[in-house]
Amino acid sequence: MAAPATQTRPYRDFLTPSLHRRFTDASGYTIALCYFIALWMGEWNNFLDIWSWFPIGPAGIRTLLLFIPALAIYILRVAQWHVGQRNTENPFNSFKKYFFRKSTFSTIAFYTISAWFYSEVYVWTRSSRAQLQYTDNGKHYDRIKLNERPLYFRFMFIALAIAQATVHLWKDYDKINVPGLKPKKERKEESPATESAARSVKLSRELVQKVIPVGAQIGIVVSVTLLAGTAVYFAVLRNYIWDWHYGFAKRLVSLSRTSKPTGLVPYLPLVGMFLVQGTLLTTLWEFANKTFDLYVSQEPLKKDNPITNDSKDPNGSLLNGLKSKKDDVKAIAFWELALITENFLDRRTTIYGELDRKKAPTYLQVTEICLAELRFIIRRISAVIDPNYVGEEVDSKKTVPTPISLIPQISQPIKEGQIKGPRQAPVTPFEQIEYVASNIARSHSSSQNAQNAQMRQVLKKGQEKAAQGAKEIESAWTVWSNKLTSSVFGWPFRVYMRRIAIMVVTGAPYSRISLISNAVTALTNLTVHSLTEDTWGQFQNQVPDIVRVFTAAIHKIDEYVATLQVHWSDVDSLSRPESERKKIPEVEEVREVLREGLERILGAFNEYLRNLGMSVKDLSEAKKAIVRQTQTQPEVEQVRR
Structure with missing residues (x-):
């Protein structure tokens, strides 16, 4: 049989549409979750008010707006997904190799944009009772003040984004598990079409099984963010953020002359709002990641056939x-x-x-x-x-170097060692005895010999002390490094x-x-x-x-x-x-x-x-x-x- 004579289409022409279809399926579940969060955000004055929950209305608009934070995570995953787990020698090498990559900063940036947009949707859909307005009018005789409550609220969502991005990078959420098929001893011909009807039910069950175990992780991330973010805000960043925000806001609004933070009273309702909405946002992030993992890792099939079957040259x-x-x-x-x-x-x-x-x-x-x-x-x-070891590919490319022709040597090589000037050779026996004696005297009776001997002795002692000190330092460093590496703090190394x-x-x-x-x-x-x-x-x-x-x-x-x-x-x-x-x-x-x-x-x-x-x-x-x-x-x- 001859291969088709038509031009072969690239594999990505079939893989990319397949991934798009899976992305659409995953988005459907995510939009359903966004609709639930949108209903939670709504003002439920009357549960019988259809306008409060009808999709074509405020709830539907909030749903579309809340899908944008989830869409940011999907874009991130599409840009950075890879197959297989990271392989490094130890956690420190993982940090050194991946932390300063562009993908790391992209992850933090996308989560920050997602959290900021979510917080804006929540702040602008709240009534005046939440006290999240941009300014605080106070009493009728007071001048308008800049409200610190929405500033702190937004900061906490940015901190939550950094915490979730850390989890994302630490657990390598960008990994897609592509299974490896095993050779079967007893082969049984099975048509994938027989499984088509139950596939959607199977995927739904797998999605639930993936989402439920991360409930405890969501609670930990939100709680740690609340404690750590609040401590950093009040101890380090509060005045800096306030000064920057006040300098920008006074150009837009006529504010009172005070430049001091106005306070977060009442504080507990604000904490409650962050705990609830932070939990919902983190759930949305985890849900988006899990749906992406589940649908992208499906078999490369289209209508129960290989995706390349649509090619003229499969x-x-x-x-x-x-x-x-x-x-x-x-x-x-x-x-x-x-x-x-x-x-x-x-x-x-x-x-x-x-x-x-x-x-x-x-x-x-x-x-x-x-x-x-x-x-x-x-x-x-x-x-x-x-x-x-040298691979076969390298061996095949190895060539024997050709000899280089050099100019023939026309003189004797230069002698190494001490070069003495010419001296008249002794002739008489007395001159010969005098010559030998003078050489012995010069070598053993020089005026510098005593000094040289003392310096050599001092130098020898110094070398011995230096060697001994180096051994002691090396042994102390070895003991200390061994203890550190064996401890909890040394596990990355x-x-x-x-x-x-x-x-x-x-x-x-x-x-x-x-x-x-x-x-x-x-x-x-x-x-x-x-x-x-x-x-x-x-x-x-x-x-x-x-x-x-x-x-x-x-x-x-x-x-x-x-x-x-x-x-x-x-x-x-x-x-x-x-x-x-x-x-x-x-x-x-x-x-x-x-x-x-x-x-x-x-x-x-x-x-x-x-x-x-x-x-x-x-x-x-x-x-x-x-x-x-x-x-x-x-x-x-x-x-x-």
Whole structure:
């Protein structure tokens, strides 16, 4: 079968509309929450007043206005989402690497804009009883004063935005969990259409399950903001904020000459308003984040079919996604490939049949792209185990330097050491004795010898004292640093074996575990089903290379895990039993995916591999990898639970 001759559309032409549809679905739930908050803000003088809750009216206008703070969070998430967890050596490296990035300041800015707009909507919809007007008229004989209450109220919402942005950055809300499919031992053909009717109900339940656990976190964030923000306002910023605000306001309104803060009396109702509205705003933020996570992490399907099915060259568009330079797009393309090889028979057969594609047959390009992810694991581990390791790509580009022709040497090299001037050689025996004696006298009886000896002795003592002092300082610093690192305050600086192992095996700066799992699953499915679906019989030539790479990756992971050492500062690992310290769930997951894939491939092709060019040694190594992993399988399942 020949590939379509039409121009292949980019993968983003299908991914972007899919994300837009999911964003619209998530926004529907968020607007419903905004409508509830808008009703809460309303003046409920009469519960039977339809105008108070009818969507086409004040409640509807407030709903649209309150959706703007949520929309700011959605824009932030669209701009900064990434696939996979952050991988760093310790929390301090995370702070050093991510705090001064543009995305960090963007997060704080978007949350601040969102909180400010929410506070403005609330302030301008309040009646005079809330005493949140811009000015305080006081009694009829008093001059107009600047009201401090709305100033403090707005400041507290800005503080709440900074607190929530800190939580956002700390917990990495920008992360999207793209699942990695696992190779199935017993494959059961299932049509995704059978699940379409229950999908919306499932998503609703998952949304509720995600939102309910953050209730305690919302209460903590609002309470801490109230205490810390109030302390900072009164102790540090009150006069500065008031002077700046007063200097601006007196140009707009005729105010009294006093420039002192007017007070927040009555204070408790103001605190109550912030607690209620701060809780509602934080709930809106968390709800927007959870809905975005839930809907963006849906399967890359449209009407129960892969999103690239609408392309005139579906596999060409998918290959563009698999080759994307953006890891986020690449991760979703790998997910779609794994789904295609698992559930969609028609698309899977086209991968075998497109032999006339421009660069290479479709199956060959897919195989090389997937194997590249596994070779990447081998290179990362090899570079850690052997510092002198050089990858194949570097070796192939190495050239032997050509010798440089130099001008032949025409003179003797310059002598090193002390150069003495010429002297007449002694002739008579008396002159020879005099010459030897004078040399001895000059070397041992110089007037500077005594001074030089004393200076050498003083210098030697000084060096000994300096060395001793350096050792004492070094030992004191070591003891002090060890105590600090082992304490609660030193946890950001500890050396964590688990974090380092995850970085090496799954990649950095973000984990590539989903790409690895989906690549293994795609290769496994293509290999197993090629026995019955590859009518041209071309894919079988790739099987030996797939088996070798799977086996090498497993052996490299085992070799690396065996070399792991627990650092003295890794309190978490030291607190576990010694037999459990090297069992890292993320590493075990990658190793188990490879083992299951290799087991399925050997089970399907075992009797054909010798004829395909595999040696007895290669087959023996592959079977050993499966046996060794099978023995530790109960332990792996226990760690996962």
